[in-house]
Amino acid sequence: MNDLPDPLSSAPIAEDGDEYNFCSTCAFSAACLGSGYDKSGLRDLHVLVEHIGPFQEGEHLFREGDAFTAIAAVRAGAVKTYVVDADGREQVQGFFLPGEVIGLSAISRARFPCNAVALDCVHLCRFSFPNIAALATRMPGLQQQLFRLLSQDIGKATLLAGNYSADERMAAFLLELSRRYAAPGFHARRFQLMMTRTDIANYLRLASETVSRVFRRFQDEGLISVQRRQIELRDLSRLEILARSVLRQ
Amino acid sequence: MNDLPDPLSSAPIAEDGDEYNFCSTCAFSAACLGSGYDKSGLRDLHVLVEHIGPFQEGEHLFREGDAFTAIAAVRAGAVKTYVVDADGREQVQGFFLPGEVIGLSAISRARFPCNAVALDCVHLCRFSFPNIAALATRMPGLQQQLFRLLSQDIGKATLLAGNYSADERMAAFLLELSRRYAAPGFHARRFQLMMTRTDIANYLRLASETVSRVFRRFQDEGLISVQRRQIELRDLSRLEILARSVLRQ
DNA sequence: GGTGTCAGTTGATCTGGATCAAGGCACAAT
DNA sequence: ATTGTGCCTTGATCCAGATCAACTGACACC
Numbered sequence: 001m002n003d004l005p006d007p008l009s010s011a012p013i014a015e016d017g018d019e020y021n022f023c024s025t026c027a028f029s030a031a032c033l034g035s036g037y038d039k040s041g042l043r044d045l046h047v048l049v050e051h052i053g054p055f056q057e058g059e060h061l062f063r064e065g066d067a068f069t070a071i072a073a074v075r076a077g078a079v080k081t082y083v084v085d086a087d088g089r090e091q092v093q094g095f096f097l098p099g100e101v102i103g104l105s106a107i108s109r110a111r112f113p114c115n116a117v118a119l120d121c122v123h124l125c126r127f128s129f130p131n132i133a134a135l136a137t138r139m140p141g142l143q144q145q146l147f148r149l150l151s152q153d154i155g156k157a158t159l160l161a162g163n164y165s166a167d168e169r170m171a172a173f174l175l176e177l178s179r180r181y182a183a184p185g186f187h188a189r190r191f192q193l194m195m196t197r198t199d200i201a202n203y204l205r206l207a208s209e210t211v212s213r214v215f216r217r218f219q220d221e222g223l224i225s226v227q228r229r230q231i232e233l234r235d236l237s238r239l240e241i242l243a244r245s246v247l248r249q
Numbered sequence: 250m251n252d253l254p255d256p257l258s259s260a261p262i263a264e265d266g267d268e269y270n271f272c273s274t275c276a277f278s279a280a281c282l283g284s285g286y287d288k289s290g291l292r293d294l295h296v297l298v299e300h301i302g303p304f305q306e307g308e309h310l311f312r313e314g315d316a317f318t319a320i321a322a323v324r325a326g327a328v329k330t331y332v333v334d335a336d337g338r339e340q341v342q343g344f345f346l347p348g349e350v351i352g353l354s355a356i357s358r359a360r361f362p363c364n365a366v367a368l369d370c371v372h373l374c375r376f377s378f379p380n381i382a383a384l385a386t387r388m389p390g391l392q393q394q395l396f397r398l399l400s401q402d403i404g405k406a407t408l409l410a411g412n413y414s415a416d417e418r419m420a421a422f423l424l425e426l427s428r429r430y431a432a433p434g435f436h437a438r439r440f441q442l443m444m445t446r447t448d449i450a451n452y453l454r455l456a457s458e459t460v461s462r463v464f465r466r467f468q469d470e471g472l473i474s475v476q477r478r479q480i481e482l483r484d485l486s487r488l489e490i491l492a493r494s495v496l497r498q
Numbered sequence: 499g500g501t502g503t504c505a506g507t508t509g510a511t512c513t514g515g516a517t518c519a520a521g522g523c524a525c526a527a528t
Numbered sequence: 529a530t531t532g533t534g535c536c537t538t539g540a541t542c543c544a545g546a547t548c549a550a551c552t553g554a555c556a557c558c
Contacts (some may be wrong), residue, residue, distance in 0.1 A: 008548080042382045046312070085411070085494040085497070086377065086493045086494040086497075087494060088551090089412075093407055093410075098505060104399075104403060105404050106400070107397060107399075107400035108396075108397045108398075108400035108401040109404075113320060113404055113497075115409075131393065133389070133393070133396065134389070136386075137385075137386045137392060139385060140382070143386060143392070145381070146396070147395070147399065148357045148398065148402065149355055150356075150400060151353055151356035151357035154353060154354040154402045154403050154406055155354050155358075155362055157406030157410060158354065160342050160410050161406060161410040161454075162343075162454070163340060163451075165544075165545095166545070196410070197506060197507095198505080198506095202412075205411070205412040207545070207547075208505090209507080209545090210544090211506095212507055213508080213545095215507095228505090228506085228554085236462075240309045245334040245336060246444050248332065248334070248362075323545085334538065415515070445534090446536060447535085447536095455516090456515070456516050458515090458516080459515060459516075460536095461538080462515095462537085463536055463540080464537095465537080465538090477523095477535090500558085501553085501558090502555105502556085502557085503554105503555090503556085504541085504554095504556105505552100505555105506551105506552080506554100507550100507551080507552070508549100508552095509550085510546105510547100510548085511541090511548075511549100512545105512546080512547070512548090513543100513545095513546075513547090514543105514544100514545100515543095516543080517541080517542070517543090518539105518540085518541075519539085519541100519552095520534080520537105520539085521537085521539105522535105522537070522538095522557105523535085523536080524533105524534095524535085524536100525532105525533090525534095526534105527530105528529105528530080528531080528533080
């Protein structure tokens with residue numbers, strides 16, 4: 001098993017006698033706790049958070065074309081976003097782990113450009129976008145955080161756009177997952193894949209058979225150990241060499 | 250030749266006796282002219298614009314790793330952004346035409362994640378990012394516009410991440426160029442490619458030979474007519490059918 | 499225990515596009 | 529005119545990864 005920090009635990013923030021319970025995975029906590037925040041803004045942010053869920057495995061959080069009203073941070077569980085192309089093939093656009101923010105790509109057209117589905121039991125922190133944008137005008141730290149998150153997603157999308165081999169993609173994918181699991185305190189080298197081989201394949205633009213074969217070869221070469229969905233990264237430095245073109249540093 | 254609107258012309262904006270000269274291609278004009286803007290904000294935005302250039306063909310606007318201090322809208326000319334991967338191969342990330350904004354992907358790390366080079370004679374409108382962000386706290390319309398632009402770029406990057414054939418990619422590329430040329434008033438169906446076949450290939454993750462062959466085949470099939478870098482789209486509806494999976498609507 | 503189902507594996511074959519190789523074409527410098 | 533020198537085209541061959549097909553293994557339900 002993964003060693004999991006309790007994903008639903010909250011971090012109480014004492015402030016002048018008031019106390020706000022931000023969930024520990026909320027992506028905006030940092031912005032709010034940053035220096036120079038507006039005290040009443042902190043209260044407002046707390047008020048406009050809505051804890052929603054649980055969503056069961058397979059349940060949709062939103063669908064392509066739905067009106068966009070809110071972004072959401074994952075509190076617990078994992079989410080897959082995808083579109084279905086003209087020929088009915090699924091293109092996976094991304095996976096979202098605890099602490100990560102979903103929905104930023106919907107801002108520009110005010111509609112969700114993709115579907116989002118729970119890969120296991122998912123809890124979210126929901127933020128009305130008009131409200132959080134209004135609040136951001138009073139909290140420069142929050143505005144900065146939003147700009148940062150949006151900008152990060154551009155970079156993330158650019159990664160898998162590159163022209164890379166199956167091995168490079170897979171190594172980058174595993175290291176990326178590792179980094180992102182480690183961020184909120186999960187184990188960096190042993191983790192549970194929450195998606196099917198087919199999902200991974202659709203994300204990396206490979207066939208699922210190729211995913212199987214690369215896993216097998218990586219295991220035979222001592223890079224990883226994989227058993228069903230349990231992954232252990234056994235040779236980070238060789239994985240990093242494989243992934244260096246994709247991850248660029 | 251393309252029929253070009255004068256790219257350096259300015260749109261004078263009369264406002265209570267004051268008059269500001271925003272260049273006609275400046276991507277923020279719209280935000281500033283939207284309802285509910287702050288009058289002094291308009292003045293401030295005007296002040297923080299810096300018209301820079303010209304950059305000659307081949308000259309770099311910035312390089313990977315450079316400190317990020319400003320975003321820029323293209324006033325005239327075309328820009329290519331790219332990275333060079335571990336094996337020395339160039340990966341083209343995007344092309345920027347008049348009216349489009351460069352540098353948004355640099356916000357999150359405060360450094361440019363790529364190189365930008367002029368493809369012909371380029372003029373820019375430069376906006377200090379700290380200043381424009383500060384101004385955005387007073388002009389909700391400007392903040393919205395920034396969010397929109399950032400969000401749009403996520404979608405743009407997601408497009409070419411998909412798993413598409415050479416024909417689909419090329420058709421989508423041509424239609425996308427057409428749409429983007431048309432936006433600031435250029436001819437939508439006849440235009441000049443400003444980049445080499447190799448650039449297009451690196452952008453679409455193809456070999457330049459493949460780009461040549463697809464052009465030739467598209468021409469033989471009556472979809473386009475191409476002569477050196479002069480392109481004419483001759484059958485938009487068939488191109489749209491080819492591109493429908495990529496462009497998704 | 500049987501049997502359905504879905505996820506994953508493994509092997510055999512096929513193919514889209516890459517790579518390799520050889521010219522061609524437009525334009526600049528001598 | 530001659531000789532570059534990029535850029536582009538065209539043809540021949542190759543190969544990474546897709547596709548097709550058969551099978552396995554885990555788990556749920558009767």
